[in-house]
Amino acid sequence: MIQDIEPHKLNNSFAHEEAEREHVVFTFKDGKILLYRDSEDNLSLPTLGKLPGPFEENRDKALYAFSVDQDPMFLILDKDMEPAGDEFTYRDLRELYNVQPKWAALAGVTASHLNHWYSEHLFCGCCGSPAKLGKWERAMVCPQCKNVQYPRISPVIMAAITDGDRLLVTRYAGRPYKGLALIAGFVEIGESLEGALRREVMEEVGLEVKNLRYFGSQPWGFSDSIISGFFVQLSGSDQVRLDRDELSEAVWLKRDEIPEQNNHISITAAMIEAFRTGKINY
Ligand SMILES: [Zn+2]
Structure with a gap:
């Protein structure tokens, strides 16, 4: 999952650090992240010394965000930073999946969460x-x-609904992500995680569930949230009543019908894979 960056470690303790030329710096515009592009079109995280504009001005604006291992990283809340030439490009956050080193996605998406919060x-x-x-x-x-x-971190629940050897998989309606999904939604005020899960399952697919079992969690800065994943068993009818505003599809797949999930970023893929490979047997 996105947070699995061992042996590296993201240290989110608050600190006062001075930005230097070699430090990574994050800046965003319209939800996109500024990345450095070399002559062979490889993308990397920009450092303060390479950033467009006068170095001293950029350094004065740089806020300490967090560290990865011993390396402090910074954030510039400047929506108007224009890339000069072809060396810089604003890209969708999901392009961080293809950026090395492997902690780039966690760091970039967490910086996006912080950027969004500071800006608001x-x-x-x-x-x-x-x-x-x-x-x-x-x-x-x-x-x-x-x-x-x-x-501010918004809690989200995710539910993998099982019925013996079958898992209910879904696809979102009207979102860029077209792969397999599970039931997910924000926890509302006054609700427990369990209550939110039962409500979301009922709203999105009209099913009753029982025997909630915690799988794990994932920081998900894309939506300023923390996702708690649960496996739950079907209770009663397996007849799906689809909320077409949220989902385009919801189908029961047997273990051997589920395609292998090659995405090593999301808890969705980790949960589907855990069921497909038999690591989860309930
Ligand atoms: Zn006040």
Whole structure:
């Protein structure tokens, strides 16, 4: 999954670090990430020294984001940074899957999450005053009313519904991702994870489920969320009633009918693969 970057480690502790030319820097525009492109069209994460524009100006804008191993990485909240020439290009976040080293996807998507949060909290949500960066923690602090805003992470549940040797797989309606999917949705206010799961399953495919078993979780900065994955068993009728706003398809596949999932990024693929290969037997 995206977070499996061993032996490397993403260290998200808050710190004060000075950006240098060799440090990786993330910047985004309209949901796309700025990447460096060499003469053979290989993409890589840009460093501060290579970034378009005057070095000193870029360094002054660079916010410490996190480290990978001992290497600090930075964020520039500048939506107007225009790439000069062919060396830089704004790309869809999913292109990070093809960028080396292997931690690039986790770092880039996590930076996107942070970028989104900082950009939405430049002003205090209580009194509307311009907010300032926290001095001692990753927060936006209001100098007027002292309101403190912390990075927001939205919980999402994912359900793999099984019925003996069969798994219910779906495809999303109206989204760029066209591969196999599972039932997923945001947890609503006042809900437990279990309650959200039962509600989403009922809304999207009209099925009753029982015996929830936790599989694992995944940070998913694409949607500013954390995904909790569960296997659940069908309870009652297997007749699917599809929510066509959310899904284009939902079908029961036997283990040997499920295609191998070559995506090593998503918890969806990890869960489907765990069922297909028999690691999960319920
Ligand atoms: Zn305020």
